[in-house]
Amino acid sequence: MNFKCPYCGKECNFMEVQAEGDLYAIIKLVPVFGKHSNLVWAYVELFGISPLKAKTKKLLLLLEEMARLFQAEGFSYRKKIYRISRAGIAEALNITVHRDFPDRLTNHNYLKKIMISIAEKEDHAAGKQAEKDLRKEEDKLRSGGRISETQRRTNLRKLGDIIKTIS
Numbered sequence: 001m002n003f004k005c006p007y008c009g010k011e012c013n014f015m016e017v018q019a020e021g022d023l024y025a026i027i028k029l030v031p032v033f034g035k036h037s038n039l040v041w042a043y044v045e046l047f048g049i050s051p052l053k054a055k056t057k058k059l060l061l062l063l064e065e066m067a068r069l070f071q072a073e074g075f076s077y078r079k080k081i082y083r084i085s086r087a088g089i090a091e092a093l094n095i096t097v098h099r100d101f102p103d104r105l106t107n108h109n110y111l112k113k114i115m116i117s118i119a120e121k122e123d124h125a126a127g128k129q130a131e132k133d134l135r136k137e138e139d140k141l142r143s144g145g146r147i148s149e150t151q152r153r154t155n156l157r158k159l160g161d162i163i164k165t166i167s
Contacts, residue, residue: 048104
C-alpha cells in the first residue's frame with residue numbers, strides 16, 4: 001500500500017516504513033544482550049528468519065522475548081518459575097545452538113528444558129554457598145565475635161515476635 005508523505009510529497013510504501021521501524025527497534029535491542037549477542041543471534045536464526053526483509057516482525061518478537069529473559073534472569077515453564085543467571089542463559093543458548101535440529105524451531109521449549117537443569121544447578125550451588133556463609137558466621141559468633149548494638153536489638157525484636165506468635 002502506497003501513500004504520499006505529507007512533508008515532502010514522496011510516494012512511500014507502508015510495509016517498507018514498517019520494516020524500517022522494526023529494524024530500528026532490533027538495533028536498539030542488541031545492547032541488552034551484551035557479550036552474549038552473538039549467541040542470541042545464532043539462536044534466533046534457528047527459527048528460520050530469512051529473508052530478513054520479509055520476516056523483520058518475527059525477528060523483532062523473538063529478540064524482545066530473549067531481551068525479557070535476559071533482563072528478568074528468570075522464566076516460567078509449566079506454571080513453575082525458575083531463576084537463572086545471564087551466564088546460565090548463555091550456556092543454555094550455546095548448547096541449543098550447537099545441536100543439529102532437523103527442522104526449524106517453533107517455540108522456546110527446548111531452550112527452556114536446557115535452562116531448567118542449569119537453573120536447578122545454580123540454585124543448588126547458591127544454597128550450598130549460603131550454608132557455608134551461615135556456618136562461617138556461626139563460627140565467628142562462637143569464637144567470641146561481638147555483634148553490633150543494632151544487630152542485638154534486631155535479634156531481640158525477632159525473638160519477641162516469635163514468642164508472641166507462639167503464645
